[in-house]
Amino acid sequence: MTGSAREFVVEADGGSRGNPGPAGYGAVVLDAATGETLVEAAEYLGVVTNNVAEYRGLLAGLRAAAELDPDATVHVRMDSKLVVEQMSGRWKIKHPDMKPLATEAARVFPPGRVTYEWIPRADNKHADRLANEAMDAGARGEQWSPSTSTAELDAATDRAASAGRTAGSRGSGDRPAAAPAGAGEAADVAAAGGDALSPGEPLPRTTTRTGAGSAASGGGEAAVSDGGAIAGERVGRAARTGAGSAAPGAAEAPAAADVRAAKVVASPGWGPPDMGAPATFVLLRHGETPLTPQKRFSGSGGSDPSLSPVGREQAERVAESLARRGTIEAIVASPLARTRETAGIVAARLNLAVTVEEGLRETDFGAWEGLTFGEVRDRHPADLDAWLASPDAEPTGGGESFAATATRIAATRDKLVAAYAGRTVLLVSHVTPIKTFLRLALGAPPESLFRMELSAASLSAVAYYADGGASVRLFNETSHLR
16 A cells, blocks of 8 residues: 555435435545544435435535545445446436436546445445435424534444344434435336446446446446535534543444445455454654665664654645544654654644653664664674564664564553554654554564565554454555655
């Protein structure tokens, strides 16, 4: 994932209680790397058809994703056969109400940046809940408000109890049921005015990713992403619930998002059992110092350099990127000057405080501090060979071995996982500690430290679960620097 563009997942849905009838849509934008909910969007539409509501949800989700990052790639997940097939270019679009919406949705991102995946209705409950909240608000003569939404929590709770539930229901309790999107292929084809499969009218600016159960196999529907605000819609960031302060079951929402992210990032989508939301460490290497481009050893026993002008600019850029994501809840930094300065720039942008953690400091490289690798090879060849061969070897002059660093990082990890259970925290640290976090999470051997490239101001991420398991979600992400 080195240097890769940001990736979002968009889940969208629409419903109509009568078809046509009182209708609304819901859309959610997720961070593909962490599963965090970045934006929720919903709107009451008045009296329209179910398919028009679905397209409006798609468009809102795509626009919201574009507002977060117009250079991102987007993976759309929907349970509408009609929208997926038409946006994939396999079905023609003849209905006068849907053709302009589809064209507009295709123009939100450049060609090739949006992929589609069909998901079962039961897996699209977050967007479904948002659509129902919008319809409920419309029935009361109100607009949907993100501040009162419980869609994320309701969807997670509903999934946990879905064994006895009807997957196709659009309502809950005494609410009138909305006409289910994609209630059957015949209904979708009829709504499309008899549009058939290819040869169709391919839409520009979109691509289709197929897999098990995909629309291409005839067994499912491709998902369409929607983001951003159209006129009159309400878009808001989902409220994050802190550990220990939530109502029972509140931790299930980010946990469900975490499972969704695993399905996107890993193929197949293996994930741990639901043990509540993980502690997610977003690992940020500090920005450049004057020593960085010279590739000199710069640990905790040297001159403790500050950021260079380039390093400060890098910190500003990563701060803007993290602000767009909106998922960081706390910041912890190494005590060294370059990490505290990087953390301070990010903290000012996110309006958060910085906690200093001694365990995040860089390895002490002893007499090698300030030297290049070649200079160490010339001056201390035997010590360098031993250091490269064994994690227990110390740099010349009584520096810290990689084994000692690993012991320190493991203890720091355990301390921070306990302190930030269920939360997403930014750890601002150095090359060796961050590589060690990743190595330990992967169960990789010590020599793997020499096989990772970690750029200045790069982002990596690891999620830690209640059973002690860990999942690496991101490595050496630098797209925010371009």
